[in-house]
Amino acid sequence: xxxxxxxxxxxxxxxxxxxxxxxxxxxxxxxxxxxxxxxxxxxxxxxxxxxxxxxxxxxxxxxxxxxxxxxxxxxxxxxxxxxxxxxxxxxxxxxxxxxxxxxxxxxxxxxxxxxxxxxxxxxxxxxxxxxxxxxxxxxxxxxxxxxxxxxxxxxxxxxxxxxxxxxxxxxxxxxxxxxxxxxxxxxxxxxxxxxxxxxxxxxxxxxxxxxxxxx
Numbered sequence: 001x002x003x004x005x006x007x008x009x010x011x012x013x014x015x016x017x018x019x020x021x022x023x024x025x026x027x028x029x030x031x032x033x034x035x036x037x038x039x040x041x042x043x044x045x046x047x048x049x050x051x052x053x054x055x056x057x058x059x060x061x062x063x064x065x066x067x068x069x070x071x072x073x074x075x076x077x078x079x080x081x082x083x084x085x086x087x088x089x090x091x092x093x094x095x096x097x098x099x100x101x102x103x104x105x106x107x108x109x110x111x112x113x114x115x116x117x118x119x120x121x122x123x124x125x126x127x128x129x130x131x132x133x134x135x136x137x138x139x140x141x142x143x144x145x146x147x148x149x150x151x152x153x154x155x156x157x158x159x160x161x162x163x164x165x166x167x168x169x170x171x172x173x174x175x176x177x178x179x180x181x182x183x184x185x186x187x188x189x190x191x192x193x194x195x196x197x198x199x200x201x202x203x204x205x206x207x208x209x210x211x212x213x214x215x
Contacts, residue, residue, distance in 0.1 A: 011036055012061040014052065014073065014081060016043030021124040021150070022068040024134040025100040028120070028141025028148050029107045037061075043068070046076030056084055065107070066090040068099050096124050097150035098162030104147035105166065113170045118146035119180040121163070121194060125152040133184020140181060151182070157189035164197060172199030 015023035017040035030038040041049040069092040122137035123130035177199030
């Protein structure tokens with residue numbers, strides 16, 4: 001049975017089928033360790049997609065986690081999910097970079113530097129080019145058990161606000177530095193800023209090559 005294949009399916013993730021960032025940001029978490037089902041439904045609709053509804057019936061979860069704000073999954077989708085009788089909770093921020101940070105915080109449980117040191121960063125903004133690198137990054141996130149955080153190539157010298165605020169709050173400078181991988185294109189300034197936020201001694205140095213650790 002489908003429920004047996006995913007470790008009982010106690011938690012199910014639900015993301016927008018028409019826009020990639022939230023689903024990709026949670027993909028590593030869904031695939032790391034004991035698998036967590038990740039279902040897709042058109043976020044702008046007022047109901048669940050029939051396939052998603054059937055999967056929920058088959059999985060019989062205890063909790064549905066909606067990924068993203070109401071711009072990603074509408075209030076209608078949320079009401080339809082709640083109408084299944086399963087407890088629902090929304091993990092979201094005001095923009096996709098904030099939502100990715102909330103996924104790291106609330107699903108991965110990364111609320112302090114000592115709870116994990118590795119991160120993956122990828123473009124979650126470019127609708128034409130970003131999704132390919134982000135999809136590869138999600139696979140790396142699962143393998144490395146490292147949350148996927150957002151980059152925005154339009155920001156030359158810094159990561160997006162949600163990414164920067166989240167990493168700054170972990171305060172890697174107070175202890176052991178973190179490390180990370182950047183997957184896909186990213187401005188050198190943003191990569192160097194990420195290294196600094198992770199407590200790198202090379203805070204003012206050149207950006208690390210793509211795919212290599214930022215330590």
